[in-house]
Amino acid sequence: MTEITTTPAREFAAQVGRWEQVARRALAAFSLSDAPLDLYGHAENVTFRVNTGAGPRALRLYRPFRYTREEIGAELAWLTALRRDTALALPAPLVPPGGDVLQVIEGASPGSRWFxxxxEWADGEFVGEQPLPEHLHRVGRLMAKLHAHSLTYRLPAPLWRATLGFEGDEAFFAGQAPLSSGDRAQLCEGLAVAREAFARAREAGEVGLIHADLHQGNYLMQGGQAVPIDFDDAVFGPFPYDAAATLVHVRHRPDFPALRAAFLAGYASARRLSAVWSDLDCFLVARRVWLVGWILQRAHQPGVRDWAPAYLRGHLDGLAEDLDACR
Structure with a gap:
C-alpha cells in the first residue's frame, strides 16, 4: 500500500482549487465562469485577477465570518459614491446584469458563506518599499479628497461600518503570552494616548469614514496621481489616524521628516489641516497599538508564525519611539 503524504505545497494547491471553485460560481453572474484566473493575493481575503475580453478584472472573495453583508455592502457603496461624486481614479465594483453587486456563495464548511x-482592475505602478517624497505628496492629496467626501457622505441604511476605538484592549493585551510586563505597560500608555487623541479629533470634527490601511501595497501611481485600492478595512475613525496608517510604514526611515512633510503638504493642497493634526505623533502611537493587536490575533496562523515575532518586536520598538515623540 502506497503511503500518501501531504506536503504544505500540496495542501496549498488544494486550497487554491477550492477558492477557484468559489470564484467560478461567483463569476457565473457575469457570464465569466470560464474566464482564465490568476491568484493575486490571499492575506485577509482572496483576490483573483480575472482575464476577460474587455480587460482584466479583480475578483475578491471575502473570507467567511469576517464581515456581514451590510458591512461589505457599505464598503462597496462608498466606492461607488466616490466614483460618482469625485474625479478620483479608483476601481469601482461592477454589478452583473439584473443582479447584486455582492455574490453570496456557500462554502464547504457548515454555515460558511463567501461574499x-x-x-475594475486598477492600472498603475506600486512604489515598493521605498516611496519618495513626491509619492507621499500625491497620497496626502488623495487622502484629503477621500476625507472631504467622507464628511458629506452618509451610508444608506441598513449598511454600516464599525467605529474604531480602543475600549477594553488592556484586558486583551494582559492575556498575551508573547508580551513582557514592560510591553504591556507600554501598550497601556499607548492606549491612553490613543483615546485622548481620538477624543480631540471628535471634538474637532476630524472624523468620518476612512480607508484605514493606505500603505504602499494599497496605492498605485498612475499619471501623476495616487490610486487607492483595497478599502476592506474602511472604518469610522479620526482623519489623522488614517494618515498614521500610511506614515507608520515609513517611520523607520532616516528621511521620515521629509516624507511626513511631503504627505502633509499634499494633504493641505486639497484640504485644510486643522489644529488636531499637530497631534500626528499620538495617532502614530494609536496605529502602532492597533498593529500590535492585529499581529497578536494572527500570530498562530500558518504563513504568519514565521515572521510574526520580528513584526511584533518592530512595532513595539516603534511604539516606544512614538510615545517619546508625543510626550
Missing amino acids: CALF
Whole structure:
C-alpha cells in the first residue's frame, strides 16, 4: 500500500482549487465562469485577477465570518459614491446584469458563506518599499479628497461600518503570552494616548469614514496621481489616524521628516489641516497599538508564525519611539 503524504505545497494547491471553485460560481453572474484566473493575493481575503475580453478584472472573495453583508455592502457603496461624486481614479465594483453587486456563495464548511465582489482592475505602478517624497505628496492629496467626501457622505441604511476605538484592549493585551510586563505597560500608555487623541479629533470634527490601511501595497501611481485600492478595512475613525496608517510604514526611515512633510503638504493642497493634526505623533502611537493587536490575533496562523515575532518586536520598538515623540 502506497503511503500518501501531504506536503504544505500540496495542501496549498488544494486550497487554491477550492477558492477557484468559489470564484467560478461567483463569476457565473457575469457570464465569466470560464474566464482564465490568476491568484493575486490571499492575506485577509482572496483576490483573483480575472482575464476577460474587455480587460482584466479583480475578483475578491471575502473570507467567511469576517464581515456581514451590510458591512461589505457599505464598503462597496462608498466606492461607488466616490466614483460618482469625485474625479478620483479608483476601481469601482461592477454589478452583473439584473443582479447584486455582492455574490453570496456557500462554502464547504457548515454555515460558511463567501461574499464575492468583482472590481475594475486598477492600472498603475506600486512604489515598493521605498516611496519618495513626491509619492507621499500625491497620497496626502488623495487622502484629503477621500476625507472631504467622507464628511458629506452618509451610508444608506441598513449598511454600516464599525467605529474604531480602543475600549477594553488592556484586558486583551494582559492575556498575551508573547508580551513582557514592560510591553504591556507600554501598550497601556499607548492606549491612553490613543483615546485622548481620538477624543480631540471628535471634538474637532476630524472624523468620518476612512480607508484605514493606505500603505504602499494599497496605492498605485498612475499619471501623476495616487490610486487607492483595497478599502476592506474602511472604518469610522479620526482623519489623522488614517494618515498614521500610511506614515507608520515609513517611520523607520532616516528621511521620515521629509516624507511626513511631503504627505502633509499634499494633504493641505486639497484640504485644510486643522489644529488636531499637530497631534500626528499620538495617532502614530494609536496605529502602532492597533498593529500590535492585529499581529497578536494572527500570530498562530500558518504563513504568519514565521515572521510574526520580528513584526511584533518592530512595532513595539516603534511604539516606544512614538510615545517619546508625543510626550
